[in-house]
């Protein structure tokens with residue numbers, strides 16, 4: 001077991017504050033000698049009202065406020081859990097997302113796990129040699145650096161709820177991220193750690209095992225955070241043993257993010273990274289691993305993060321009829337523009353990201369400047385200067401997103417649309433209605449933004 005209490009201070013986001021002042025508002029970046037300023041200038045009546053700051057007072061301290069995108073303001077220390085996503089343009093400003101701008105998704109209070117000397121990861125269940133490992137034991141195993149995009153299944157939920165209300169945290173297009181390197185220093189990739197397949201060998205499970213000699217078929221990851229949704233129990237998830245013991249699947253027990261130890265928000269000291277799979281299975285603050293006969297029975301596997309058809313509602317839902325979602329489908333979003341924009345006539349560059357699950361590459365990104373009547377193909381790239389070739393593991397990061405860019409002429413009010421095609425020729429659905437689901441997960445419909453074109 002690991003010790004520690006509830007994470008009560010916002011320590012990790014240094015340098016910037018993510019602040020959206022109501023809809024269509026703007027962000028304030030407050031910096032003081034490389035450290036976050038203690039004071040924020042609060043502009044915007046709506047925000048001041050939401051956080052209870054008087055009209056005249058423009059200054060609040062960072063202890064009073066925790067802010068997230070999408071007009072939802074979490075009062076620090078009062079409202080938990082902490083959920084945050086960066087603005088669209090920030091998200092695509094680099095191929096690898098800086099830790100500060102990496103979305104944060106929590107189902108309970110962020111725990112503090114800081115007694116590293118006594119930290120032990122226990123591995124038990126249906127194994128020959130149950131074991132307790134210190135962080136040093138895990139660091140002794142070969143280290144791998146895997147550039148992998150993590151995407152919350154709820155990404156783009158807000159747009160889905162416009163069709164019909166859904167239940168869940170409202171996300172724009174940025175509940176996704178990829179990491180950061182100084183340019184020309186592609187030495188390490190975003191997630192650094194030991195391969196789960198190597199760790200499981202320590203307890204006597206050979207590579208590419210479907211079952212252990214005691215009948216274990218799934219690998220359960222258990223954390224320490226207390227989640228209301230799961231009756232105050234810890235966050236848990238599982239993946240099949242065959243997935244966990246496949247070195248090629250690159251499942252990591254990660255202790256580094258972007259070359260530095262994980263920070264608390266992202267799972268310090270140890271988290272799971274399951275590339276190509278919805279973020280919900282990448283358990284943070286890992287406490288124990290159990291080898292079990294069936295998939296994990298926790299709330300987030302059995303009563304959440306499942307994809308239901310549009311006709312299932314809260315009255316007729318039978319959770320047992322669907323499998324827990326694992327791989328995510330092909331996705332893309334325009335990030336250089338907001339939902340509604342006013343621009344001048346002329347050339348317009350459209351940029352965004354595209355990604356698919358299961359390690360499938362992005363074969364094409366199509367962009368329309370006329371609401372979907374005609375299309376042009378966007379250029380795709382990961383690292384600048386290296387052409388992206390989908391499913392070419394030597395040249396491209398298999399588990400990572402691609403950024404895209406294309407320019408077109410706009411002369412009148414129009415809708416810009418993006419859709420991606422993955423290497424299995426899967427394509428995003430045209431309309432959100434056909435994939436609407438009550439939990440609002442996996443909105444991968446064509447991404448559309450409105451342009452008001454006005455000459456100055």
Ligand SMILES: Nc1nc2c(c(=O)[nH]1)N[C@H]1C(S)=C(S)[C@@H](COP(=O)(O)O)O[C@H]1N2
Nearest residue numbers: 103104105106107152223235279280283284
């Ligand atoms: N222990 C724990 N692990 C967790 C969660 C959580 O609430 N508790 N949230 C999951 C979900 S739903 C997502 S999308 C990712 C988000 O990871 P991030 O906050 O590092 O971006 O973590 C996953 N792992």
Ligand SMILES: [Mo]
Nearest residue numbers: 152153279280
């Ligand atoms: Mo998530």
